[in-house]
Amino acid sequence: MISRERNQTDHRKPSTTHQRMPNHGWHDAAWSVVSVLVVAILGLLVWHLCVRIFDLPKILLPTPWQVAEAGWRRRDELLMASWVTFFTAAVSLMVAILIGGVLSVIFSQSRMLRRAFFPYVIFLQTVPIVAIAPLLIIWSGYEFRTAVIATVIICLFPIVNNITTGLESSRPEHHDLFRLYGASRWQMLVRLQIPTSIRYLLLGARISSGLAVIGAIVAEFFVSNGADYVGLGALMTRWQGLLQTDALIAALGMSTLLGLALFGLVNGIGLIFFSRYTRVD
């Protein structure tokens, strides 16, 4: 009798998020890649034509080709600086997740602490990093750690906000189930609330991955002045001073790629290690 439904499901494809793309999905994906490339090529072409038609000086706006050339010429410097910035952003993101996780768990356990401290987390979000960076340099010096602190400040809010939401998003019937069997507060936290919040944490980390690269570069504008380590932000300031617009634009392109890379890394980690927590039943 019951075999009817079993047979049904054995041939069934896994549902929702892990459904395999049907064939026409490949066409869709291919078309979206092609259309993005076409827009990019058209954009570069318009850019190139503008420079040629209006006869713009190289200092004001170099051609795409000149930018690529400058990037290739300074590839060692660029790659080195990109790695430094990427490392700063990635470390900061991890620190932000750690601090954010601990803060959120504390907030989830005590309404009073949450009421008292959550506004200050929002304050972190609203404080302009450009204004706080000089202060951080006075306190912490022209160091790698200063860049990390500044970047953590920028990344923290989306992470705390998302994990806090996640910790409170367990479904009422799950909550009832745990209560029915007399679960302790600790069991509720570890077996229900934290696993539920991982999905939200990943969303927050995705938002923060873009912010982390921005934060790292902005911090380097200030910190790199006197530091040994040179990130993209430092290169940009230097090349701006030397009016090397072509290299500056190449660095800008690189920083965009870094943002994408960190976003991809967060997504990849989520998919490989936490996919079971991202499923919706």
Place this chain on the structure above:
Amino acid sequence: MSWETRFRLLRTSDSIESSRRDDILPTPPLSTVVLKSTSNPETNAGTENAVTVRHATVEFGGGRRSRDRVKAIDNVDIPIRAGERLALVGQSGCGKTTLLRVVAGLQSLTSGQCEHHNPGSTSFVFQQPALLPWRRVIRNVQLPLELQSGNHNAVSARDAATAALKEVELSDATRRFPYQLSGGMKMRVSIARALVTRPDLLLLDEPFAALDDLLRTQLGELVTRLWRAHRFTVVMVTHNISEAIALSDRICVMHDGRISSVLENPVTQSQRDASVERSEDVRRTPEFAEFYGVVSDQLREAAGT
């Protein structure tokens, strides 16, 4: 014979275990089994109760202003006999789920009391399967034991979970994740999770409402089979009259937070001694059709339509 006399005879027959109802009242018309307003807990003084709910009232909302408060259940009295299957029926919002949650201990009472006479464990099957999506089937079933024992006996918990899954015929799905199961399979995992603690009291909150008719019947039969094997007390909320008749020994009709009547179910009497194998067979009997009419009349009368 007047209504009143029959009623009294029935009460007497209930309280004397050895005497058969049929000896006193040869083939009684079904209407005689209607026990009007059983809000008096003494009604079942002769049988052992698993749970007694007395003057239970639950109010929601409104804060301090009493006129804004809504009574979900209002001065409800119901004894739940040990080993019986009680169905709570009524319109949506009549308080049947609240009453079930009171019995489960998930809902605190504004006034009154809910007394459990057995120290054994209580399990709850929700309307949704409520499986944890990040746990495999076996780990989902193990969860109640982990929560109760603090995960001290991981091996025995695993064995108990395997046995429970075997009972619901899901031995080959232990390593799957919930998203890999159909709706009916998820519900069976949910039932296995309820069984794993060997409960004395099994509470079901419209557990099959989201499933198609055939699956409903199959799962109903599964519950009947498990009840025969373990003889736990079952309290089940449903708004499906057929389901209530096929799966219960008594039907409690609720309206507007109150119990309007409690009906002895003559249809499933034969199930108690396992002479009727399938609830499908029960549904085809003339008693079923007749009792269906009685229950639906009671529901209509309670609603005042």
